[in-house]
Amino acid sequence: MSDLPDRAHVVVIGAGIVGNCIVGHLADKGWKEIVLVDKGPLPDPGGSTGHASNFIFPVDHGKEIAMLTLDSQRQYEAMGIQVSPGGIEVARTEERMEELRRRMASAKAWGVESELISNERIKELVPFVNTDILLGGFWTPSVSVVDSLQAGTIMRQKAIDASALTVSANTEVEDLEVEDGRIKAVVTDRGRIECEYVIVACGVWSPKIAAMAGATIPLTPAVHQMIDVGPIPALEETRAEIAFPIVRDMDTNMYERQNGGDMEVGSYAHRPILHMPEDIPSIEEAQLSPTQLPLSQEDFDPQMEDALELMPDLLDTPGAGVKHGIDGLLSLTPDGGPILGETIEVKGLWSAAAVWIKEGPGVGRMIAEWMTDGEPEIDPHGADIARFTPHQRTWKHIRARTSEGFNKTYGIVHPREQWESDRDQRHSTFHPRTKALGAVYFEAGTWERPQWYESNAPLVEEFGVADREHEWDRRWWSPIINAEHLAMRERAAMIDLTAFSIYEVKGAGACEYLQRMVVANVDRPIGRIMYTPVLTHKGGFRSDLTVVRLGWDHYRIITGGGDWGRDLKWFTDHLPSDGSAFLYDVTNAWCTAGVWGPRARDIVQSVTEHDLSNEAFPFGQAQQVEVNGIPTLMLRISYVGDLGWEIHAPMEHGLKLWDTLWEAGQPHGMIAAGGGVYGTTGRIEKGYRLMGAELESEYNPVEAGLAFPKVKAADFNGKENYLKARESEPIAKMCSLTVEDHTSKAGIKRFMNGGEPILTTDGQRIADAHGRPSFVTTAGSGPSVGKHILLAYLPTEHAEEGNELLVEYMNEHYPVVVRSNTRNGIFDPDDTRMKA
Amino acid sequence: MALNILVAVKRVPAPGAKIVLTEDAQRIDTKHLGFTVSPHEECAVEEAVQLTGQHGGESTVLTLGPEVAEEQLRTAISMGINHGVLVATDDEEWDAIATAAALTDAITTLEAERGAFDLILFGNESADAGNYQVGVRVAHALDRPVVSGIKDIEVTGDGVTMKRAVDDGFEVMQLPLPAVAAVKEGINLPRYPAMRGRLIAKKAQIRHITPEQRQGGLSRVRLRHPQQDQTETQILGTGAEAAPAVARIFEEVGLL
Numbered sequence A: 001m002s003d004l005p006d007r008a009h010v011v012v013i014g015a016g017i018v019g020n021c022i023v024g025h026l027a028d029k030g031w032k033e034i035v036l037v038d039k040g041p042l043p044d045p046g047g048s049t050g051h052a053s054n055f056i057f058p059v060d061h062g063k064e065i066a067m068l069t070l071d072s073q074r075q076y077e078a079m080g081i082q083v084s085p086g087g088i089e090v091a092r093t094e095e096r097m098e099e100l101r102r103r104m105a106s107a108k109a110w111g112v113e114s115e116l117i118s119n120e121r122i123k124e125l126v127p128f129v130n131t132d133i134l135l136g137g138f139w140t141p142s143v144s145v146v147d148s149l150q151a152g153t154i155m156r157q158k159a160i161d162a163s164a165l166t167v168s169a170n171t172e173v174e175d176l177e178v179e180d181g182r183i184k185a186v187v188t189d190r191g192r193i194e195c196e197y198v199i200v201a202c203g204v205w206s207p208k209i210a211a212m213a214g215a216t217i218p219l220t221p222a223v224h225q226m227i228d229v230g231p232i233p234a235l236e237e238t239r240a241e242i243a244f245p246i247v248r249d250m251d252t253n254m255y256e257r258q259n260g261g262d263m264e265v266g267s268y269a270h271r272p273i274l275h276m277p278e279d280i281p282s283i284e285e286a287q288l289s290p291t292q293l294p295l296s297q298e299d300f301d302p303q304m305e306d307a308l309e310l311m312p313d314l315l316d317t318p319g320a321g322v323k324h325g326i327d328g329l330l331s332l333t334p335d336g337g338p339i340l341g342e343t344i345e346v347k348g349l350w351s352a353a354a355v356w357i358k359e360g361p362g363v364g365r366m367i368a369e370w371m372t373d374g375e376p377e378i379d380p381h382g383a384d385i386a387r388f389t390p391h392q393r394t395w396k397h398i399r400a401r402t403s404e405g406f407n408k409t410y411g412i413v414h415p416r417e418q419w420e421s422d423r424d425q426r427h428s429t430f431h432p433r434t435k436a437l438g439a440v441y442f443e444a445g446t447w448e449r450p451q452w453y454e455s456n457a458p459l460v461e462e463f464g465v466a467d468r469e470h471e472w473d474r475r476w477w478s479p480i481i482n483a484e485h486l487a488m489r490e491r492a493a494m495i496d497l498t499a500f501s502i503y504e505v506k507g508a509g510a511c512e513y514l515q516r517m518v519v520a521n522v523d524r525p526i527g528r529i530m531y532t533p534v535l536t537h538k539g540g541f542r543s544d545l546t547v548v549r550l551g552w553d554h555y556r557i558i559t560g561g562g563d564w565g566r567d568l569k570w571f572t573d574h575l576p577s578d579g580s581a582f583l584y585d586v587t588n589a590w591c592t593a594g595v596w597g598p599r600a601r602d603i604v605q606s607v608t609e610h611d612l613s614n615e616a617f618p619f620g621q622a623q624q625v626e627v628n629g630i631p632t633l634m635l636r637i638s639y640v641g642d643l644g645w646e647i648h649a650p651m652e653h654g655l656k657l658w659d660t661l662w663e664a665g666q667p668h669g670m671i672a673a674g675g676g677v678y679g680t681t682g683r684i685e686k687g688y689r690l691m692g693a694e695l696e697s698e699y700n701p702v703e704a705g706l707a708f709p710k711v712k713a714a715d716f717n718g719k720e721n722y723l724k725a726r727e728s729e730p731i732a733k734m735c736s737l738t739v740e741d742h743t744s745k746a747g748i749k750r751f752m753n754g755g756e757p758i759l760t761t762d763g764q765r766i767a768d769a770h771g772r773p774s775f776v777t778t779a780g781s782g783p784s785v786g787k788h789i790l791l792a793y794l795p796t797e798h799a800e801e802g803n804e805l806l807v808e809y810m811n812e813h814y815p816v817v818v819r820s821n822t823r824n825g826i827f828d829p830d831d832t833r834m835k836a
Numbered sequence B: 001m002a003l004n005i006l007v008a009v010k011r012v013p014a015p016g017a018k019i020v021l022t023e024d025a026q027r028i029d030t031k032h033l034g035f036t037v038s039p040h041e042e043c044a045v046e047e048a049v050q051l052t053g054q055h056g057g058e059s060t061v062l063t064l065g066p067e068v069a070e071e072q073l074r075t076a077i078s079m080g081i082n083h084g085v086l087v088a089t090d091d092e093e094w095d096a097i098a099t100a101a102a103l104t105d106a107i108t109t110l111e112a113e114r115g116a117f118d119l120i121l122f123g124n125e126s127a128d129a130g131n132y133q134v135g136v137r138v139a140h141a142l143d144r145p146v147v148s149g150i151k152d153i154e155v156t157g158d159g160v161t162m163k164r165a166v167d168d169g170f171e172v173m174q175l176p177l178p179a180v181a182a183v184k185e186g187i188n189l190p191r192y193p194a195m196r197g198r199l200i201a202k203k204a205q206i207r208h209i210t211p212e213q214r215q216g217g218l219s220r221v222r223l224r225h226p227q228q229d230q231t232e233t234q235i236l237g238t239g240a241e242a243a244p245a246v247a248r249i250f251e252e253v254g255l256l
């Protein structure tokens, strides 16, 4: 171990699985002068890594986590410290069996071999399981167990061998110095290190370390209980650390994992037990280690019963008992995702926290790529630290959501599932009116956004909309959405879009700056709307959004409610250093109402003297319009494919605007419609892509069908690769597909929710030449086309219109047909309605 | 013959490397700590379970301590003890005199109800106070023979044989029953609490006895860490290159 240098290029704090993997990958990427410090001794400094159960179940419903996990498994395998005993998720209930069927689809989508197995097969694999209480299981042979401490040592050694790393154990970080918004130095109890970058890989301590620099990492230390039961001769006889598959007893939120002659029994079933980073004991104060607190026995007791029920003979072996138990600490975040990337507060200060053993090496690679190339290979959308709003960084929110999320660790979580805790934090100015109309609210970027309106229930009968037969397909959904959609297409609908994120850019250099940022040419006349991709340097999607030119030196950027933080950071980070352009967030200053439908012009025209005719106010234009005395900006665009406007008004005029439009709309049969129409049915019929669903950094505009006919002369982020992508036929294309038969084997109609794999007609998984799988990025009703529509990337050879394929849903196959492989959706492909 | 055995235990914190004191230095700061009983007492519990297993009969675990000391009683029950009795105090530490007096009262009460305990087992000393007296005081008060430092117990037809480890072997003692013993770690290998046992223990009724607090003889001034010798670790090298240095040290200390 070397002495602490007084300067470094990058200091990594924390030598758990994450910090170690980061230094290994940084060295691989050619970084030098790396210093890794940990307050504890090596190889086990007392963090969560030291006592992890170290197993990896690769199947996750989310793509990002699944990809990180699979990458990590590959890396552990290459290090030679992985064994694969396999794992079974067992079901005690029919709901769980259904969930396991859904997991089959995710396994197929991400290319993991899995199988639904019978009780007999479970018994064969793990003879001591009591299958009397089970209905079946989900068997994944590639479930593995790794040696995470050894992996850490290998990663460090790799960096040391490359002469890139100095390791300093028993070195506690006491302060972080910041100068002019940039990280300057790390102060430890063994000296000060000046550096350009600092990476906080401090697991449960991360918020405390970040706070030293005035930055936030919104996670909380939380207890995950685990006991060790032994000695068990039946396990000792195997003479292996692990010979039997790991069993996840999903319905009781528990797992059983052999550890030599003992059985580790872990639980996520107890009440959420949260700690504060400041209160974690020091190494000396801790009885076992700082992250292994004494087991709070009463919390575990109920789980003993469940465990004994599942493995009665084994766990009740005479002489076997609870050797020890811990309240182990791990990190929980408000939305369950990791927290990666440069902090929003301090330049050069990075976070790599809330990462499990199963993602450690993948995250190491991701962070190293991100820091080296400006972006990682796997899109870090759901893990990006910039995704959190200020409210989501409050302790109240962190505690509420982690408490709610904890017991869902093995939960059956619906893709549309809404959080219950800490709601009603951000209200649109229209809220009193939408509430009065019986809005059912979904959360969008911490805003409460109407998803549909109960007061529109009569429309269901009026338009003859059928309900969905299966509870799962119907959950967090209502036939009212489809009825609202049809009412909009026939008459008009008003939609609360206040959750939009809005920034403005100003300054003499504003045009030049935005030219660099986006694909579209923004040097257009004042009033011009540009819907444009924003690319990463490699030419994949970073974002897609709308830019409006308000003045020669003045632009407005409108992006999704959930994209607020990420886009704000990206745009801010790229501002010209000479101050010729500046950007400010005006999200909370503007409310937005959309009015769309064939009657939209009549309605809005009736409350303004401004000429709204197609000639005076053509599609793609924005104009300052006076509406009943309210100074608005009206944008003639549509995400739902109908005639109308997005109307921006100063927030304080919101109620006036709503009431004015509402009243004007009544004679025309205008209704209020929710996000169900805006975000799904209206959009999907038109084939419009959504950031985070269809659009991600792994795909470029050519593949997404969003390349422009012409390329502007000005340089922009990702241009080189954008040009390259345009030169040849894409290997995959974003397609709209329709489901041709919904009837399941049980004879009821089923409706996909998104995430399902698309298969060839003989049931084979589809992936393109880059290995990117074909799966449903969005699924939703197309009420006007009378079909359930799926969006998915397909390899070009499968993307032909009319091509027949299958979609897997709940372990059954349903026929689908490719209807479009361009940006033009299925409904009104020529946009005649929008441009009317 | 079936045995009626009582084991007395004391709830103590299980500290880490550094024992943190409260600000007033009156007690150990247990914010981060779990609780346990001393290793001797764990052995006493195990011994009671083994003896009643061999001879039949019943065992009872008794503690004087705060409400939360029920946890230690339940752990003993999950190891196989039949009954638990809590002599509930406030959260204050009672000295050996007061403790012994209250335990004697409790034992007298219990014995009046269900007959005399053939054997009363203590740990040799508690893990925290280490007074080495409570067992002796209780035995004296009950007027029963007592031996301490016990490493072996064998119940014979008419009494009990106990062994105490001395420098070069064992002292063997024969006692009539009822008797009192303070046992030492090593007398047996205590079992881990079984999971099934935990479930039984969870549901077990704990008998509560309210003690009368007698005047003790000691009052605490404060707790203080003993003077610690500064130790220094010197790394002699790693791998094979360390061998000559290690050999040199061995020579210095006369091992080679």
Ligand SMILES: Cc1cc2nc3c(=O)[nH]c(=O)nc-3n(C[C@H](O)[C@H](O)[C@H](O)COP(=O)(O)OP(=O)(O)OC[C@H]3O[C@@H](n4cnc5c(N)ncnc54)[C@H](O)[C@@H]3O)c2cc1C
Binding pocket: A013, A014, A015, A016, A017, A018, A019, A037, A038, A039, A040, A045, A046, A047, A048, A049, A050, A051, A052, A053, A054, A055, A056, A171, A172, A173, A174, A201, A202, A203, A204, A205, A209, A224, A225, A226, A266, A291, A328, A329, A330, A331, A352, A353, A354, A355, A356, A357, A358, A359
């Ligand atoms: C009981 C239990 C079982 C688990 N089992 C699994 C499993 O089977 N599979 C799985 O994928 N995950 C598992 N996990 C989760 C896993 O343990 C953690 O997610 C993972 O170890 C986190 O790694 P890390 O490197 O981020 O943090 P840590 O390993 O906690 O490392 C952080 C490091 O930062 C250091 N540090 C903190 N403050 C300072 C400071 N001021 N100065 C210097 N250094 C500092 C600490 O000493 C520590 O070494 C389990 C967790 C628990 C509690």
